[in-house]
Structure formats: C-alpha cells, structure tokens
Amino acid sequence: PATLGALFDAAARRDPQATAVTQCALDGATRSLTYGELSAARDALAAALRAAGVGPGERVAVAVPRSLEQVVALVAVVTAGGAYVPLDPAYPDSRLEYVLADAAAQVVLVAPEQRDRFTRLLARAGVPARVLVQGERLPRATAVPATSAAGPRDPAYVIYTSGSTGRPKGVVVPHSSVVALLANTRPDMDFGPHDVWVQFHSYSFDFAVWELWGALVHGGELLVPEYALTRSPVDFHRLVRERSVTVLNQTPSAFHQFIEADRHAGEPLPALRRVVLGGEALDLGRLRGWVERHGTASPQLVNMYGITETTVHVTHRVLTDEDFDRGDASPIGGPIPGLAVYLLDDRLRPVPPGRVGAIYVAGAQVSLGYLGRPALTAGRFVADPFAGDGSRMYHTGDLARRTLDGELEFTGRADDQVQLKGFRIEPAEVEAAIRELDGVVDAAVTVAGSGDHLVAHVVGRPPGDLAVPLASKLPAHMVPARVLRVDALPLTVNGKLDRKALAEQAERAEQAERAGAAG
Template identity: 45%
Template sequence: MSTISGASRDQREVAVDGFSSGGPDISLTELFRAVARKYPSRVAVTAEDGEFTYQEIDARSDVIAGELIAAGVTPGNHVGLCVARESGMVAGLLAVLKCGAAYVPMDADHPAERLRWTLRDSGAAAVVTSSDLALAVAGSEVRTVRLDLLPADGPPRAELPPPRGTDPAYVIYTSGSTGEPKGVPIGHRQVVRLFSGTRDWFGFGPDDVWTVFHSAAFDFSVWEIWGALLHGGRLVVVPRDVARSPASFHELLCAERVTVLNQTPSSFRRLAAADARAPRSPAHLRTVVLGGERLDPTALRDWIARHGDDRPRLVNMYGITEATVHASYRRVLRADLDAEGPSPIGVPLPDLTFHVRGPDGEPVPDGQPGELYIEGPGVASGYLGRTELTRERFSSDGAAHRVLRTGDRVVRLGDGQYGYLGRTDDQIKIRGFRVEPGEVEALLTGHPAVASAAVLPRDYGEDDVRLIAYVVPAGTAANGAYEKLVGELRDLAGTLPAHLRPSAYERLDALPLTPHGKTDRAALLALAGNGHRPAGRADLPAHGPAAPHATTQERITAIWRTVLDVEDVAPDADFFDLGGTSLTLLRMFEQVNAAFGTDLDITVLIEGATVGSLASHVDAAAAPDATRPRTEEHE
C-alpha cells in the first residue's frame, strides 16, 4: 500500500475528528486514508458483492489507481465512472481521486449515446467500468479499466501522487437549457467543508450506517458516500431493484440497522407509505435528510404521527449542484405540519451567505420574494467548458468568494429563516433531478417533421410529475402520420435519461405565444388544466373501472389506463413505452395490490412490465396453492 506525502500522520489523525484542522489543502483522499488507518477492520462498504473493511477498500482502490496511472491518467485529468451499484463504485471513485484526477460519475442505466457524450464532453482520459458495461462506452476513444479483470488487492503498479484540497474531486452533469447537459466541477476542499460546517448539527460518527440510495450521477450521492467514509461509518450500497421498491428498501433499512437516511421528498413519501404497512419499523434511524426537491411538510403528517419528530430527526436541506450538494439546514417539527407559507429551507450553512435580490439585482427587504444568490466557499468556479453560461450564473462582485445566481425564488422570513417558492425560469425538478425543458425541446425540434415543440410538467398528484411534449408538426399531417411521428419522437427521446423523456405527446396547430414572440408556457399550462391532472386528460373518455366480472387482465388494463392516462393498453405493451415513470409504476402497483388483495413487489416485472405479465403474477399470488392453473387468457 502506498504512503501519503505531505502533512504528518498526527495531522491526519486529528483531521479524522476535525476536518478543518488539516488546513485548506486537505483532500478527501487524505481524510479517507486517516480513517482507514484508525478503523482498518471496521466494515466500510456493504454491497451485493460482499462486505469490505476500510483496509480492504483502501487496498483495492490502490490497485485500481495503479491501473489508471498505467493507462496514462495524470493529475488534473477527468476519469469516467460507469459501474454497477456494488463495492466497485466506491473503490473506483477513491482510485480516481488517488491519481489526482476527478471522477465523472455516469448512471449505467442511461442510454449508451448519453454515456459516450459525457466522456467526450468531459475530456475523460479513461473510464472505470466492468466487462458487462464496457459495450455501452465502446467507441468513446478512451481507455477502459475493467474492475472485474483486476485483483482485489496487491501492490499498486505506480506511485500514487497525493491530490491537493484545491484539486477538482468530481464533475457532475445537470440538464442544460441549450440542448446539452453542463458539467459542474467541485473540488476536494468544497466537499470537506460541507461536512466540517455541518458537524455540530448532525454529529455523524463511526457508529452510523448510511445508505447510498441515489445514482452516483446525482449529487445527493456525494453526501451519502462521503458522509459515511469520512466518519468511519458503514455505507450500504442499495441494489437497483431494491431502490425501486419502497417495501424492499424499507426491509433493508431494518435489516442493516441504518441510522442515516437521505431521500428526496417524493421517494420518502412512498417509503413512509411502505412503513405504515410494514410489520416492523426501522428502529435504528436517527436522522432523515430530505433534499433534491421542494418539501411540503404536510406530506410528513402520517410519518410523524407514528414516529414523532425527534427520533428520527427530520431535516430539510435545500441545495444545488453548483453549491456542493446542500446549502441550508432546517429541522422539520410537528408544528410545521399546520404552518402555512413557503416550503421551509431554514438557514444557510455556516460558511455560506444568502442574498435575496429583485429583478434589478438589488437586495429586497425581508418578507418580499426575490431570487436567491449564494456566496461562499461551497460555490463552484463555473461550468466545464461553458464560458458564457458561467459568466451568466457566476460572479465575484468584489466578494471574498464566488457568488452563484441560483434561479430559485425564495423569501427571507422575519425569524431569519428562508422559505422556498419555486423557480424564476422554466427549470423543473422531477424525482430530484433538474430538468431544463430546453434540452428536450432541442432534441424534438431536431426532427424534420416537427415545426416547434414545448415541454412542460404535468402533476398527476402524489408527487407524480411527468413531462408532456406539445408538438406542432411541420405542414399538415393526418392522424396516422402523426402517430408515426410520435413513435419516432419516442425513439429520439430514448437517447435521453429516463427522467428527461416525455410521457405524452400532444398535437397542437401552433404554440401559444407571448406578445414578445416567446412560447406562452402559462397558456399551455392552462390548456392542461393548470398543470394538475390527477384525474386524467379532459380530451379522453373517462377511464371507468372494469366490468364486475372482468378477467384479471381486463381489471389490470383498466387500472393502467387510469394511472397512465391513456386510452389503449395492449396486453404486451410496455409500461414505460406507454409513458410510465418509476413513480407511476409504484402508484400502479399500489392500486393493483389494493384491487386484488395481493402484496406484489415491482421486482416481479424485472423481465418486462406488461399487463399480461403482471396478470400472470397476480393470478399466481391469488391462487390457493402453487398448482392452481392460470386463467385461459394467459395461456
């Protein structure tokens, strides 16, 4: 195992218990090394492929780092990270940092074209992956280091240069209004101060068990991964299928004795519903951190009724990728359930300053809404390779630190706390992901048969927000021609991550325009029923229940028509091809289980989400014994 140059062992040991003591140049890698020395035999990572101690993860990441250096990776490079939800995700990102490089996390579920684009745009020198995922990044002209072909431990193949705290640690991509995502580089120092600044609020330590629930490409994972590793805690890597199932995830929380949980409000709402039905509770939970999207405290009413507001503590943290994950802190208490007003986001982190400004850029008084500007050492330097966009969103303004223009509307309340009101632009949040409609619109209008298009959110209730594309065909198009066009647009959207794909495509003769000639999004929302359509589209017949003596398949079809808000559902049509989302899938399963008195989990559809497949599972679950024959419709 390689040694650390630079500060002494004593300094590093102190840094384990006090992040700031290592000085501004302390790096995540050095802090991790110090933790690994202090707790070598403690389990660092629990994953599907086993449990690994700090010493084992440290040694394994050394081997991967040596392989990266042998592949030509040098300090300052960017390295892609495209791996499954296993221990290799943690060892891989540590290895990249040990080379002095920054990791570029990529969601292995994203389309191959998107993955290759990310590698090109980031200028990645290499990519850490595995043999089963290597095909997805093939043709990207970067060297691959395949985790499954490397030994678990052994001496590194090259000297590992220690990174500095000022070096970039990762580059995470967010949706871009110009049609392309934008990369946000964040440094070691910015992540370290995130935890040193919040330690008095949370008191994280070596006895904590964390889950990494989110994709590594979502910056909430930065908080999850480093929150465990920098404090000597245990990190439980949640398998993909478990993350998709609230019931399975709830059972994991109980079985692994998780103490620190991090969720978007929409995900936590489903988890809370599973908790209400579960035979046992996650009794070891002491802290639940909510973030990534707007919190409505009233959605926590049932949870607090069962568990109270003290253990676990519920904390709402407003954040933005450009300000290093989290920027504010707010305990959520029982009294908040009956409070009116904006979503409470609390106070800025200790080293950040919030400025609320009007359209003229001047400060506004307390109680008056304005746009939030964040100042402090957590703010990124800008966007990777996007000079003009960086100039628009980032400035110094004579301040000691960078200032970020967030695009979020907030209000400073009389008690010094802040409330979140929404966006000043078209950007939206879907299941925690930032979505710039312009990115999707640019893709759709690239089709030669599309004259113009607009993409807006539609709320179907229970946090089920989906994207709707309004399309104006080029020239005249008969219904059959438009249906063909929609099929081609769905294929085009298949090159986007799932959260960016429209669920429906509605034809218009022309987009409504403002007096300035821009798309009138307010008018489009009015066409869609003010953006809230939980009961189905008005332009389709009402989706009534199935007939009293309907077959299993007919009853499930009726549920799908209502939940998906579509007229026709073929037995072999895929749920997601019909416009479903991961959250819609959960809603559908809740209704199916309620209708049939079953307790099926979404994992039964792992091989394909169709009415026919689900009907066979419902019949099997409802049968008095395993020998009961299936109904004729499924033969």
Template identity: 45%
Template sequence: MTARAPFHVLSAAESTRMDGRYMELGERTLVALFKSAAARFSNRVAVTADDDELTYHELNRRSDLLAGRLRAAGAGPGTLVALLAPRSARLLIGVLGILKAGAAYVPVDPSYPQERIAWTVKDSGASVIVSTSELAEAVSGQGTDVVLLDHPATESADGTKPSVEGTTTADSLAYVIYTSGSTGVPKGVQVEHRNVVRLFDVTREQFSFDEHDVWTLFHSAAFDFSVWEIWGALLFGGRLVVVPLETARSPEALHELLRSERVTVLNQTPSAFGRLAAADARSAECLSSLRIVVFGGERLEPTALRDWIERHGDEHPRLVNMYGITEATVHASYRPLTASDLDTHGVSPIGDPLPDLIFHVLGDDTQPMAEGVPGELYLEGAGLARGYLGRPDLNKERFVDHIASDGTVRRCYRTGDRVVALSQGGYGYVGRTDDQMKIRGYRVEPGEIEAVLVRHADVSTAVVLPHDYGGGDVRVVAYVGSGAQAETLAPELGAAAAATLPSHMRPSAYMVLPQLPLTLNGKVDKERLPAPVAATTPVHVVAVDGPELTGTERRIAGIWQSVLDVPAVGSDTDFFDLGGTSLSLLRMFGQVNEAFRTELEITVLIDGATVGSLARHVDSALSTSTPTV
C-alpha cells in the first residue's frame, strides 16, 4: 500500500538548488550548505547559549580551527569521532568541526553513566574524542586521543584555516546515534549527509524555514530530534537557542525562555509539551513569536491539546505531528493538527509520508493490508539510514528487501510499528508489534534493561514493562524472579541500573517475586503480573534511617509517598533514587507549591532533589510571606 501524498515532489533541479545557487549532487552536504548560509548571513547570530553567543562568521571560523586540529589527530573521511560536550555553544562547534574534518560525529550524553559512555566510545571505534576539560575525565583511559573544545587553539583567533574542502560527499557518514537494543546492547544508526539534506528539501514547502526563525536546541544531541533542531536553524541562517538543562526541566523557565528569546520554531515530545502548555495556562505572558510547534518522539493524543487550542487556536502557532524514527532520519510523515482533531480517539494521526518516502502497511505474510486494517509499517525511500554500525545480522533483519506487487525489489526498513491507512486520508499510529516502549520520547528495548538485571546472581528471571502512573507519567517497572529479600535485592538492582543505564531506562520500581507467572507455552504471563502498588508489594526503596523529620519535611514526604507510590521517604533520600522521573518530579513540585501556597521555581532543586533541601526552600519562602497553609 503506497502513500497518498498531497505534497509537491521536488524536481531534480529544485532538489539541487539551495540559497539561490546550484550545487552538484556530490557537494550537497551539511558542511557545504552551512558554509553557504554562513557566507550569506555572516554577521547574524547563529547560536545563543549560556556560555557564548556566536555569529555565523565566528561559528564557521572556530569550527574550521577545530577541524584542523582533528585532521592533525587523525580524524578524516571514513572515521568516527565521539562528541562528549555539555549543552553549550561548544557543542555546535564540535558538531561542525567534526563534519568539516570529513568525519562523522557520535554524540554521547554527559548525563549517561560512565560505564555506558565508555562502552559507546569503544563500540563505535571512534578514532578521536572531542570533549571539554570538565568532562574529559569520563573518557580517560580509553586509549583514544582527546581533543578539547576549550583549548586555546579552538577558542582564539590564531591558527591557520585548515584545508578540508572536498573531503565530504553526500554519501559520507554524518553521524551515528545509538538507540536502545533488544538484544541487550545499544545499536548505532549510521546516517549520511544526503539523508539529512533531503529531509529539509522535502519539508521546505510545508514550513518555510528562513533566516528569521529562532529555534531551540531542547533535546540531547544523543537524541535524533536534535538533528532536526540543529540543522533546521543552521542551514537557513536562523538562530539556535541552546536550552540549559535546568531550563529544560522547568516548564515555567522554558516558557520564559521562549518568550524572551522570541522563539518561532519549537520541537517537543507530546509529554513535554503537556507540561509547557500547563505553564502557559498559568502565565500572563503570551508566546507571540511562536509560529510552529512540531511534535515527535512518541504517540500523540490530539485530545490532550484541547486546552491549548481553546486558548490559542490552531493557526498561530501551527501544530504539526511528525512520526519518525532514527533509522529513517528523524521524521517520516507530516500531519497538521486542527481543532477538528480534538475529538479523535483510538489511533494517533500521523498524516502522509514525506514526499520522498513510501509507507507499506503489510501483514504477517508481507502482503498489503486493506484500508482500515492495521499492519506493520515498512518504510521505503531516501530517508533510510545506511544501517546499523557493525551489526550485519540486525541489518539483515530490519533493513529488508520487499518485493512489491509489480515484482520490483524495494529496500525497506521494517519499523515494528503498527499503523493503519485511514479512510479520510493519511495514516494513524496504532502501537508496537513487539515489546518496545516509549519513555519520554526515547525508544526503550526492555531486553537491554533485563540483560542488566539478570547479571545479578540472585535473579533468575527479569521482565520489564511500562506502567502509567497517571497524567502521562509512564515509568519503567521491573519484575524479577528471586528468592532474595526485596529490601536487600531492590537497592542492589537499582545501583546496577544506575551504573549502566541512562536515567530514562532505569526502573522506577522493582517487584521481587519468588517466581514469575508463566503461560502454557512457558513464557512469562505479563497479564498476571501484579501492579506496582507500594501498599501490597515491595518496591525499590532506599534506606530511610536518619534524624526525625521536621513538620515541613513530613508534609513534603507525604506528597512524595503519594506521587511515587512508596511506603517511606527519608530526609536525605534523592527523589530519583526512589524511582522518580522528570514528569513525576514536576507533579510532585506542583503539589508542594499548592500545599504550602508557595511559588517556588523547580530550579531550587538543581543541586539536589531531597525532602530536606526542598523543605529548607519552603521554610525560607514561608518566612518571607504570610501565606495561609
């Protein structure tokens, strides 16, 4: 079944034109197009960040200097360079410098456990690591050269401009982003320059991005939504505002940043936007500059947009849902959302495929499904990645040859997503064909978490499932079969997960059972697993020994127990050690402000989210006001 695409498909001439001039196909790289934008908009601000503000001229110059140092260190065409950098202007210098050297970048999130950082660098075979002085320790001992972004040769105006012209073509690798792996280890997705460039070619008509746009870099560079954010700004002469981590965690602070920086293009997972929309409803300030909000990363329920659309309408800003996966270069479909969608139930509307992609909705026998009948989505077209790094068996399994009805062989990516062709046009997302979960926009393979848990000598079996705690707060719950005591085993498993897995993959609760229920076929019967309720079943709770809680602390601890569904909370216990997530943290914080009639900003927890630290801020706020509590 092919797409019903209403868009204008670019001609060969149109698709090779950028910024008023023609390029040979081999020249249409991210580097070449960025340099074209830098030449046109030399004095315009390219990047705004806490640590610096760079014009296009300065970003171009400093990334040239870094490219020269990388070439001297051995990076070049066909090599991979790991990028471990904070949310800063230097991150963008790193991305561009690596690409200008002819290499591809492998983004590594600094918040990941050191073990995972080291594993990613080793698995990628990175020839060089680009980092900063404060983060370089995390990659020490790797036996790989480290090039520092804060080195004077990159910061100063001195240095010879490197000659890197002609080292990159459209077929060159641009980046490798690691996603969760079902076999217990992450997998690196290899994406070429042409994959990214054509993404912006085929979406230009729908979005009309230009030099007047202001984008946010909200997402981690290790999450492919960042690719859309970075190049959506830098290929068109726009300005990219790097969102500090503490701002990204606070809807109120993000709302203020969007207003003060006059952001025009915002990209959000539906869960993150829900928190921002709630902050917007409480704010007297209007986001008057915002013209487009793009949703991606997880399932969108249109009914969740009702309050926003009732306040703002559906034209300013425009709301667009874009289904996508890393293996198809960020986005694969386009669906404008309007007030008429608010009563949509069941499937999530994802619209039509982008003009150079084709959707095949197939059954178990790989035959096309009729309209209205769900099937697995096979993706075909120019957005498909080169494949997984060093995983030939997985490439054979997921990047498959599909024989079309006309007998032609098409290279497709087997997504594992269930979609349905809708009678009114476009497609709807139904769910997964396997156990893969979506946690805060990240794809999470349960098998990768389970592999960590079964390493423990006392664990015979482990199953990981998502559990919705309400309000879209989906957390990971681990069920383990063991004869050990939950009070002892759960903290040990929590420590193992914290040392190995990113925060979004760590279980929030550990249900320890003597044995897991099985089906007649000998598989774990997930339907019979108990709900993670603290009152009846042991969950992961760290020790709460310590001094007696103050009155304020007791009230806050009670809120934490309710939000996290845990039986006890200590004064110095970290919120995230109790299984908290970024969304549950916001729910908890809102309840604390409501209970004490305070107006604290969530940034007060930047140095530690404990009952004791929060109580001190609450007491301080109460001492300077006369609220009714």
C-alpha cells in the first residue's frame, strides 16, 4: 500500500521537467515549480522537519499563505512522516490558539511574516512547539530517506471542523484513506498528467485535499491563485479560460458565481472537461443557465457528496439532461468503489427504497476518528453490522433516500448542522461565541432562506455591530451576515428551540427588507 509521499515521488520521477505548481497573482504575474524543483524543495524542508524530530504520528501545524511555499510545506510534512494541521492565517487568533493547543503540534511551520504572531500564540496556548520559518536557514538532518517515513495507516493530516460543543474538533485522516479516494475515482475521472487543476479552496477545508493531491499524484499541474483572484468571479473565470484549466472543483455557492461570470464573459472554455461539485446540497435549478450554454457532456458535471470524516468524497454522480427534466431533487449517485453507503433507521435497519434514512459510510476512506476525543469518536464511528469483520462505519448525520434505480438523493441533515459555502458549521459553535458578548442574553443561528449567509437571532441589547467582536472569535465564514434582535427565542411545544420558526422569522425580515427597498 502506498503513501502520499510515495505517490508524489512516482509522479515526479515520470516527468521531472513537467510543471507541478504555478502561483497566479491577480495582476497576471506567475511563479512555477517543475516536479523536479518541487521534489528538491520538498526534500530540503523534509530534512529540516526530520531534524526537528518530526516522524510518524507527529503533527506539524502549517501556517503558510496560499503560495508555492504552501504546497512545498504540505508535501514536505507527509514526506517527513508527519501529519499536517492546516492553519489559515486569515483565521482569528482565538481560533488559531485553540487549534494549536488542541493539536499539540511538535513543530509549527510558518511564513516569515507570521513568525512573531505564532510565537506569541504558542506562548499564550502553553504549547512548547518549535517554530520553523520557511525560507530561512533551517536545521539539516544527516540522512534523509528519499521516501516517506510514514506508513499507510499513519495520519497524513488533521483538519478541524466546526463542533457542536462550541469548539472545533480535529479529524485525523490516514494516508490510506486519501490513497483509496484517488485510486477509486481514477477510472471514472480519467485524471492524468494532461490535467490542470486549481486550488480554489482554503487548505483548511478538505476539498483542498482533493485539489492538491489529485493534481500532484496524477502528474498534473496545480494552479494556486491568490485569495483575491478566487473572490473575483470575473477574474477567476478568465484564469480558468486562459490557463486551460481542465478540472474545476467548486461548491455550488461558488459555482453559481462562476456561472454568472460565464454568462457575461460569453467566451468558450474549450479545455474544461470536468466540473466537480461538492460540499453543499445541490440545487439543480440554479445550474440551468450553464446547461443551456454548455450542455452536460462537455464539460461533464459531476456531483459528489462527502464529508471530512470519510475523506472528502463518498458518492459520485455524473449529471445528465434527464436530471434537469425530473425536478428539484439533489442527486448524489452511488458510492465510490471501495465504499458502502447505508441508509438506516434509528435501530440501524436498512430503510426501503423511497424512504428517508440516515447516511452511514463504511470502507477504506473512513478516517481514524477525532483527535483526543475517544468518546466522541466512539459515538460516531460505530461497528459495521453488515461487514462481519469488526470494521467501523461513520454516522454522518445526513439524510438521503434511495430511488428505485438504486441512486441516492440527498435530503438534508438530521441535526442542526448546516453546510454553507462548502464549510460544515455547527450553529452551537457560533451561538456560543455570540452569547459571550456583552449585552447578549441568548442567541440562535439559522441559514437565510437564500442559503448564502447566516442569520443571528439575538435576545438582549449588545452594543454596536456584532460582526466586529465575532471576527476576533470565529472564521469569516462563521460570522453571521445579518442580526435580528428579538424579545425571546421561539420554542416548540416540547420546550425545545423551534428552528423552523426561526427560519420563518428570518424569511419575514428579508421579505420586509425587500419590500422596503422596492418601495
């Protein structure tokens, strides 16, 4: 069984002169590394990490902005045998400090401009990690094996997701899970050295795992656009066109913006052969304009359902013209080879076709669990009663139904968790942050009816704009865009928070605002 470091080595040996990664600026400037150059830079940094004590099972926090250096850092960590913990420098200090303490990383790898900040955060968190500054003179090991020191079941990365307890939780993913994902999607996707990928997503979001390793393991080119370029649909569309991108990975929210830019551009995208959608429920109706211009065959539209705990993608569905004729269902297809998807009731019994059941996932891509949280791991990673070999399945908390032809349709969540712009968000974590603010008596969070932002329902009279203090506690995607001040939070007859009534409350407020604007 292979590791990510070994698979990268194989791609680099096949064609060391091929372009591996290109950094793209908004003004059109670029920097590139060939596979040979990336391999050499990786080896030097991996040697420094080994000299600092990094080996199998050790976690390395990586706080490097999106760049060639970020790619070098991630490949170097897995080659040294460690597991990378991506820390987006755009996140507020309080969240970074929490993750540093929870991950207990042995080494923190930073860009030069982040040295002082992370030295301070480590001191506050009480973490005795060593800070290595990428690009400066680093310690060297006397002997560094060319291949990864890690084994297939050693952790490759730890990504933190929103937590229902009000704190993020780290998901530990081994090399074997990512290798299985890439190997089992290759036959259907036909990825190879001819492909050009884009790292659109933050490396703190697991969609970026697919983008990074999907490109490098298959010998393709990875474009790394600066953040401002990813947030300008017009400029990003031009990048995809001019750089002949062949594989585009998008959340539905991001792709809706790309569709609008495409409509105005009126330019063909002849190189683009596949658009992979994931991270959110898909609304087929919002893709109709794209399908009218491009059809569904070239480029191919693929909807993939998945979650961090089961390594990015679980199901695969190539969308066809018939899907757009059938209505507003959210088709997610069938499981990737090597995975089993069960739809079960509350007694773990399979539900019949047409009935909604809870999604459980079993197979090679199931991760190792939550870092340092054995009770939570035991509650969500449970014995697979259908395997008979002691293996585990993951209870996703999502719901779906199976159609008569065996395809899966996503129907929503069984709990309060939401997906917004590709990120999984526990409202409880946002609510906990709001309740800590002066003047707040209670709070609840919902997703707006448009599905593109959070709404905070706040009891009390906090002074000023809540977005300012929340930005120091939460990542930007978790800060509510709208605040509704209410006298009390609605409850159900059982005394529980009535989230349906909250959603209706937010919708009425939006309708009133639209009516006021129209008047």
